[in-house]
Amino acid sequence: MADQSGELQSLFGNNSLRNSCCIKIPKSIWLLLSVAAANFRVALGLLLSFQRCGLERLVLCPGSRSGALAIAAGLLAKKGDLWLTTAIDERSAAFLALGMATASGKAVAVITSSGTAVANLLPAAVEADRSCQPLLLLTADRPLRLKNCGANQTVNQEEFLRPVCRWAHSGPLKGLHCAEVEDLDRLAANSWHRAHGSVTAAAGPVHLNLPFEEPLHASVAEQEDGLAALISGQADPVAIASANPPPINAAPLLDPSLPGVVVAGPWRGLASDLTSFQQAVREWQQRSGWPLLADPLSALPVDLPGRLDHWELLLEALPIGESLQVLRLGPMPASRKLEQWLSGFSGPQLLITEGDLRPLDP
Structure with missing residues (x-):
């Protein structure tokens, strides 16, 4: 400063x-x-x-x-x-x-x-x-x-x-x-x-x-x-471009046989639903083989297939294209770098919440 x-x-x-x-x-x-x-x-x-x-x-x-x-x-x-x-x-x-x-x-x-x-x-x-x-x-x-x-x-x-x-x-x-x-x-x-x-x-x-x-x-x-x-005072004034994001009209379907990534935020569901949630994520990972970027509070086991440690340091090195599919589970992890990384993809993104009725898509 x-x-x-x-x-x-x-x-x-x-x-x-x-x-x-x-x-x-x-x-x-x-x-x-x-x-x-x-x-x-x-x-x-x-x-x-x-x-x-x-x-x-x-x-x-x-x-x-x-x-x-x-x-x-x-x-x-x-x-x-x-x-x-x-x-x-x-x-x-x-x-x-x-x-x-x-x-x-x-x-x-x-x-x-x-x-x-x-x-x-x-x-x-x-x-x-x-x-x-x-x-x-x-x-x-x-x-x-x-x-x-x-x-x-x-x-x-x-x-x-x-x-x-x-x-x-x-x-x-x-x-x-x-x-x-x-x-x-x-x-x-x-x-x-x-x-x-x-x-x-x-x-x-x-x-x-x-x-x-x-x-x-x-x-x-x-x-x-x-x-x-x-x-x-010599330059002509110009307007600042609008930062409003485009609206999202429909929830897309994801294909596990094509490239994608799973982003798991903090767990906000009930304790009685946690086991079934973990099992569903495990089955999806076994079928898709997608990288899993999990927040420390996601309540997901560390031995899940595809789970990456220190993923925030690896984002730029992940071998994926712009049409990457994104499966989001719960709120966004607290990472500005992740938000910026996700904004660069044009592929389908699907957000699934655990009963949280509040909007979770920044």
Whole structure:
């Protein structure tokens, strides 16, 4: 993070980072940037808006989905414009921020990634609510297209903290990169004022849930190109391609005599059904001979035919074509690399669940 922020700092020359990054930029010009570069730009803009409101301290919990916020925070900290503390455990981080806010009388921000990381903020949020202390909880999230479809670490986190917060709000559901500069200013100002209370409401925690579309992490070269275009204003604006996946209309039939692969996620069935499930998978493996990529929580025996150990390291070496058949059992294993690998195939894919009625196909 230090190296990347250092290279970014050189882009601004001798001018103040605060002044050079607060230019009012039309949304049409923002679209010059890729999603990844735009994510970084709006993350930096949001933190600068909070800084103008009075934010001085921030506690950062590292994570992939919140990467743009982390890089932006690191850049501000290197400039001396923000006091940054990193912490691995979200629960401890939130209480640390609460202690800082209590001591200073000013809100301290906590940044986390998505999923259960958000749930770990609840104890400190409850304490901030009952003790009437200002606290800003900034959580990264998946965009709407990845909600309610079984995508990894995707939960209704926007609701976790609502009962104890003075205000709970989400950024643009398609992704924060869709926000205007004015939207970021309003979001920061509303959050700051509500966290610090008014004549009709006491101070307390505020939760901002911020969806980030993929790709998440802009390269230095991508940031340089995007920022150069913003400064020169010479390039024509272009729209960002839609990331919405095509609809799936029908469940396909699989042929065990043709190449394929079995992907087994965590077991979510009943204990009374486990033996028959294991036997059915064994029979399919004996008949098809397909590689089996099993999650550690799949409850499948280690001696099943075709089961691969450390399969995430072997994906690119598997000798299969684009028309590969895929049999998915249960939810997707927690592997971004696997999701990306599966998205490259055009063959039939069949998902079988163990009585789980929720969508499981990201």
